[in-house]
Amino acid sequence: MRYSFVLLVACLLSACGADRSEITEVRERSADRTLEDTSALSGADRLGLNRPQAATGQNPHGDMGMMGEAGANEYHWDTPATWTELAPNAMRLANLQVTGQPDTECYFTALPGEAGGIDANLNRWRQQMGLADYTADEIAALPRKKLLGQEAIFASFDGTYGGMRGDVKLDGYRMLGMILIADAKAYFAKMTGPAAVLANEEANFLAFCESLHKGDSHGAGAPADAVHGAAPAPEAAAAGAPAFHWTAPEGWVDAGANSMRLANLKVSSNPEIECYFTMLPGGGGGVDANLNRWRKQMGLGDYTPEELAALPKHALLGQEGVFAKLDGAYGGMRGDVQLAGYRMLGVIATAGDQAFFVKMTGPAAALEAEEANFLAFCDSIHSAEGHDHGTAGAAPAAPPAVPMAELAPGQMTWTAPAAWVQAPEKMMRVVTYTMGAQNEAECYISVLAGTGGGAEANINRWFAQVGQPPLTPEAIEALPKIAMMGQESLFVDVSGDFQGMSATEKQSNYRLLGVVCMLDGQSVFVKMTGPAEVVEAEKENFLAFCSSLQ
Amino acid sequence: MTITPKSVLNFFSSYGLACVVLTLLLILTFLGTLEQTQHGLFEVQNKYFNSLFLVHWLFDTVPIPLPGAYLLSGILLINLICGAIIRAPKSWKRPGMLIAHCGIIYMLFSGFVTYHYSTRGHMTLYPEESSSEYKSFTDWEIAITDIGKPGKEYVIPGESFLKLDAGQEVTFHHAGLPFDLRLSGICKNATIRKAAVDELGAIDGVMIQELPLEKQAERNIAAAIATVDSGGTVRQGVLWGFSETPMTKGPWVAEAGDSKYSIDLRHTTFEVPFTITLDKFNRDLHPGTGMAANFESEVTKREGGVERKVNIRMNEPLRHKGYTFFQASWGPENAQPGEPLFSTFEVVNNPADQWPLYSCIVISIGLLIHFLQKLLGYLLQESRRRTA
Numbered sequence: 001m002r003y004s005f006v007l008l009v010a011c012l013l014s015a016c017g018a019d020r021s022e023i024t025e026v027r028e029r030s031a032d033r034t035l036e037d038t039s040a041l042s043g044a045d046r047l048g049l050n051r052p053q054a055a056t057g058q059n060p061h062g063d064m065g066m067m068g069e070a071g072a073n074e075y076h077w078d079t080p081a082t083w084t085e086l087a088p089n090a091m092r093l094a095n096l097q098v099t100g101q102p103d104t105e106c107y108f109t110a111l112p113g114e115a116g117g118i119d120a121n122l123n124r125w126r127q128q129m130g131l132a133d134y135t136a137d138e139i140a141a142l143p144r145k146k147l148l149g150q151e152a153i154f155a156s157f158d159g160t161y162g163g164m165r166g167d168v169k170l171d172g173y174r175m176l177g178m179i180l181i182a183d184a185k186a187y188f189a190k191m192t193g194p195a196a197v198l199a200n201e202e203a204n205f206l207a208f209c210e211s212l213h214k215g216d217s218h219g220a221g222a223p224a225d226a227v228h229g230a231a232p233a234p235e236a237a238a239a240g241a242p243a244f245h246w247t248a249p250e251g252w253v254d255a256g257a258n259s260m261r262l263a264n265l266k267v268s269s270n271p272e273i274e275c276y277f278t279m280l281p282g283g284g285g286g287v288d289a290n291l292n293r294w295r296k297q298m299g300l301g302d303y304t305p306e307e308l309a310a311l312p313k314h315a316l317l318g319q320e321g322v323f324a325k326l327d328g329a330y331g332g333m334r335g336d337v338q339l340a341g342y343r344m345l346g347v348i349a350t351a352g353d354q355a356f357f358v359k360m361t362g363p364a365a366a367l368e369a370e371e372a373n374f375l376a377f378c379d380s381i382h383s384a385e386g387h388d389h390g391t392a393g394a395a396p397a398a399p400p401a402v403p404m405a406e407l408a409p410g411q412m413t414w415t416a417p418a419a420w421v422q423a424p425e426k427m428m429r430v431v432t433y434t435m436g437a438q439n440e441a442e443c444y445i446s447v448l449a450g451t452g453g454g455a456e457a458n459i460n461r462w463f464a465q466v467g468q469p470p471l472t473p474e475a476i477e478a479l480p481k482i483a484m485m486g487q488e489s490l491f492v493d494v495s496g497d498f499q500g501m502s503a504t505e506k507q508s509n510y511r512l513l514g515v516v517c518m519l520d521g522q523s524v525f526v527k528m529t530g531p532a533e534v535v536e537a538e539k540e541n542f543l544a545f546c547s548s549l550q
Numbered sequence: 551m552t553i554t555p556k557s558v559l560n561f562f563s564s565y566g567l568a569c570v571v572l573t574l575l576l577i578l579t580f581l582g583t584l585e586q587t588q589h590g591l592f593e594v595q596n597k598y599f600n601s602l603f604l605v606h607w608l609f610d611t612v613p614i615p616l617p618g619a620y621l622l623s624g625i626l627l628i629n630l631i632c633g634a635i636i637r638a639p640k641s642w643k644r645p646g647m648l649i650a651h652c653g654i655i656y657m658l659f660s661g662f663v664t665y666h667y668s669t670r671g672h673m674t675l676y677p678e679e680s681s682s683e684y685k686s687f688t689d690w691e692i693a694i695t696d697i698g699k700p701g702k703e704y705v706i707p708g709e710s711f712l713k714l715d716a717g718q719e720v721t722f723h724h725a726g727l728p729f730d731l732r733l734s735g736i737c738k739n740a741t742i743r744k745a746a747v748d749e750l751g752a753i754d755g756v757m758i759q760e761l762p763l764e765k766q767a768e769r770n771i772a773a774a775i776a777t778v779d780s781g782g783t784v785r786q787g788v789l790w791g792f793s794e795t796p797m798t799k800g801p802w803v804a805e806a807g808d809s810k811y812s813i814d815l816r817h818t819t820f821e822v823p824f825t826i827t828l829d830k831f832n833r834d835l836h837p838g839t840g841m842a843a844n845f846e847s848e849v850t851k852r853e854g855g856v857e858r859k860v861n862i863r864m865n866e867p868l869r870h871k872g873y874t875f876f877q878a879s880w881g882p883e884n885a886q887p888g889e890p891l892f893s894t895f896e897v898v899n900n901p902a903d904q905w906p907l908y909s910c911i912v913i914s915i916g917l918l919i920h921f922l923q924k925l926l927g928y929l930l931q932e933s934r935r936r937t938a
Contacts (some may be wrong), residue, residue, distance in 0.1 A: 006610050019718075019721065020722075020730075021720060021721070021722050021723075022722070022723060023694075023704040023705070023723065023724040023727070025695075025704070025706075026703065026724070026726070027702070027705055027821075028701060028702060029700070029701055029703050031700060031701035032699065034700070035697040035800075035803075035812045036801070036803070037697055037803055037810060038799050038800045039804065039805055040805045042754055043755050043788050043802075044744050044745075044754070044755040045755035045799065046798060046802065047756055047788065047790060047799075048798040048799070049755075059587055084744060085743065085744050086742070087741055087742050087790075087798075097743065101761065188774065265579075272565065315762065371868065414601050469835045
């Protein structure tokens, strides 16, 4: 009876929720330790929800090193008004959510190196959505949007989201993602959530990405103007000014410039239409050759000389250009598709040793309606200085991530070994030579403004190109040095499987020799790559070549 | 049928029971391994191997009740004691089998001791950092400390509040503390977010957002709302298991009486009776990758003014006073070249650390004696047959 009463009281207490327990464990700890007094902080400040907050890296003291580390977050952004910030972690420098939509998430992260590259990461995301990999053509056709002030690949797809670990299956989801590889880092912005919700959040996502910047102030990522565009030519970029301006016709949108396209536009009413403007040095191979290259892309035979002579003319950058209109089956830039019923509009003009190209492709019927816009776009292109064409000696077409230095090729002299063969001019290079029985090795000089990203980043990029792990700063300091241009310059000699910047395949048993010379306000790089035995035979020549540079 | 002590002894010492138990253990191992593909190791271990009973869902539709490996191991222990020790004929004719069975009993007992009395966690150090404590991977606790007198911690183990749902609450008190601590909104895994203006349920501008449990239990981050009631003055704060990291500013500190108290929800922390300092961390990478081929830590163990230099590497742990330091991992994974790396040791304190090894030796000796005895018997028999 007595036990029944105790049990009854216990049950009643439990039912009332009046669970009260005594703390039974008291531990003695070192009295020397200091504990942070956070009583003056708000909860949001204490828990890192108010920026500036967390950081990159992993937390060594926390939960199996999964989470964040000390330090100030070097990235900043504007959180859309309808979004909420979640606590960041080591992998998520920004961690956000649409307010009231717990199924949504958006994050920004940065990883060193290329983190597998753009294609692999895009396809990893597609796998997370239960989708097949993109083809190379599909990836090439993806639009560019602003991330950290630069052009990043933007992808959006719907599918069944399997979560970061593939342990769920969420139907009707959408993923928005942006990837940028720059400054020896890979940057990712990604948003997932129900497609219906994300349909209304895409603009916010793009605005968030555009607002992301490094440091205290907003960077160069000024919003792209959908109507008026500008692209920096290399020299101009160094000075911070764009080289070309244009006006996009109504209904056209800026898809974002890339390494080969100074202007890259799309017609909003038809995503199959694209139009771009580019510039190549050295005549770009000549007008006729390029026109015939375009005809090949349309599945057509070469122009006859008479046909070429009869082509209509259209002005481009104040020069008389040739206007071509081609109907056929468009094979894409790589010739790996067959799009019947397509049309190509193109204008090519040359000025000095530069060639300018404006090209538009899309379904013939749609382009019929856009032809006037195309020609108006060509007319609108002009150089920033008000000239109609670039100055002589203007550099390469693509706006490089690192600007070319002011040191002009003519200001440099060198003595090349007699057996070396000078190769045609290439972008970003002062001069290129080839060597070896089949000219299988090459050596070139490039000059970049400032530190060109720094010796460490460039040397480790070279190491990465031959599949070797990066060197520590101590190891870089310990590299052998040679005299070049009056400076003690770092000399790199590394072997491995070489994969150049634009190569798709690795070349085994290669060797890379490189010299990094830091001058006042600019940096000079000399690099030789080729089969190991060829480079071995040419090493003395390479060193003599470097020594001869003045 | 009447149950007599003899019939009970017969049941528990029977070969049949041993066969059934061993078969069930085999099935549990099979099912547990399969289940691990769907759920985390920690969860599966708890369900299949640390339990008395469990329900296995066949094809996610048919419930099959099963005894847990903990219960089966207990029955097997009783079966071995009753069968091999009590009922077996006490004769030196088969000493090997007796010794081997004793070895198996020893092994089962070491498992029991390990389960109930061992602790496991990690110690993570950057070069030149020292520590004399390690943290559990999965268990949580709340430590309450007067920040003006940090020599004493009042500790609430996680199992006393994490068993509750978010809708329940529990209050803790101690004569040494001038307040009651009430915990509510308890989540085993949660993140936090900044609350909207006037958002219902926000505490000090922060909302706790419960998350589903992670497959890997060590990824769960517990959270709760703490209410400090010092008799008239009530203060509330959010406790989140991540607040002890440098990412944030630190645990919640509440004023109560004339003092300020740190109320820290953290992974269960264990002290070791010596100090480990990481002198240097070395790693060799596979060429062309960021993957470590080898990594080792050069540490100094300090105890009572005595220093000892030790290298800890894979398969070569530091063992001292019942604690074993294994080289577990390193980071940050995304470290730039030249950036300092931290080294993580898995620390295990297990009174039965070497017992499985000893039991295997005992079993081996027993079997060796038994087989030698059999061989000698056979040879003698053959010899007699030939001479006869």
